[in-house]
Amino acid sequence: MTSSLLLPIGGISFLHLCIAFVGGIFGAAVGALPAFILCGFFVFIGAVLMIAGAGPDFLNTFGFGFTFGPQVCFGAAVVAHMYAHKKGLSPGRDITAGLMGTKSMDVLLIGGLFGSLSVILNWLFITALPMKWGGMLWTDGVAITIFVMHLIGRLLFDMKKGFFGQVAEGESRFNPTEKSTLWLPWQMSWKELFVIGAGVGLLSSYFAMLLGADHGGAIIGFGISGLSLVFLQFGTKMPVTHHISVNAAVAALASHSLIWGLIFGVLSAFAGQFWACLFTIHADTYIDPPAAAIWSVTTISVACAALGLFTAIPLP
Template sequence: MTLIGVLAAFGGGIFGAAIGALPAFEFVGFLVMIGVAIDLAGAGGDFYSIPFGMFGPHVGGFAAGVAAAAYAAKKKKLDTGRNIVAGLMGLNSPDVLLVGGAFGILGYLLQWTFAQVPDFGPGIAWTDTVALTVAVSGIIARFLWGTCGLCGCAEPGRHFYAPTDGAKWLVFMSDWGQLIVIGLGGGLMAGYLGLTLGAPGIFLSFGIAAASLIFLQFGVNVPVTHHIMLPSAIVAVSSGSLIAAGIAGVLCAFVGEFFARTFLSHGDTHIDPPACTIATMTLVFNGLTALGVWAMIPLPA
């Protein structure tokens, strides 16, 4: 942790709020793909410190935009705190952007704190601390500016886990059939990248999934898959099995929908289902790796 890091996080948070949470995250996807290209070309350097550092989802990008949107909605300057698409510079409210800067610093401090937890072993992180920071940052923003508590306010007369289509996270990928198919497809695709490229393949699977959300920004019903593809690639590299990656993808798709219906569907601010999923499933899958479970199970390649 450095003063330069804190200042960079503050500036990145302002910028992330200014362009909006989702656009900022899409930038992360493109930056990660550039980093993979540099990595595979053998150019060296530490380019990944940009998309996972100063402009990471937890610092100067997504999380800052989420918090700024929650604040703006509380101040009646935005339609809803769940609006992660809007570029908040258009509100002409410097206070909204400063909230983004403050949460950029908060994200920097949180991720540094989580990174102090000992790993499971050499090269086996205890969880994805960036994703965990995004999730915790969203929860903090919910308690500061939301009106319905951590899990929100369910619609009267409806089961909590059966929200209306209008309340769902992504109605076009919330049914079990859709979740199974996109989970399997994303898991197999990411698993192949992981098996073929190793660690760069893990990053590339995340970058492709994140960058693809630019089409969602333009109104195309593309799936959100980074919470499916990133853990699946990790499983593929750890287990050496593409089948295991496909299964992991399906599991992550359902876990993502669970977190969406638990924290997002009934809330008036954004708590990110993919971040919750990545943090949780990385903990689970890396824990299995540390325990040597993959070596005990005869997994087909």
């Protein structure tokens, strides 16, 4: 990258911001969920190439890059949905709808602006403020970038019901019923969360330990989970599991244990529902529960590794 394109903040270039701007426009145009499904596809292909020995170049360029990375096209698209809702052009929580249909180009431009912002935020979290703990980054930079962008979007475009939304009379924030607009009605009871968390967590942990971090083991489960959401896009009551699969894989690799991976898979399933109840279920717009679960549970996993808990309590 030529020095004329470098910004004062360091390794981010003006070209990176422009590419991310286009990625944000793309995500807003096609809709946040379709954009994320495409991310899942690219991550899956990247993991397969790593398994075949091709290295991480495809994954870093497409799966988590400046255009199609989830922090760019998905994270920014969700904020564009918030803006479209404020203008009366979108239901707000419907992240399956492509916003090109609003015929409002300022909606797409909001997606572009937040796509560029995602580059800056991600750089801050993983480069400027790495806060390494035991040699590991303290959290998942992509996930916390998405989460922070959504919080900013809520502050800017959807404060009618307050920052955390408004709990309906007679309802409980953390034990909502069908009277509320639920996140995933088929994935909210403790039994449902435990079973899907344990099942996906164990499988993703197995892939992680079988393949290893250098051969796609950490992200193959995430790719499969993200790609599977194509069925949710078309109305199937699919579980949302990418937060479960990636956190389980990270914990399994850090602890060298399938059981620890399973435990963190279950924890991630419950964390997703917790963040949904806190920010999304009682509000008119969407703040992504999986992204919140990924950064928060990753932080717990890193802390457990840094403090020696995985070593002190070895599990199979």
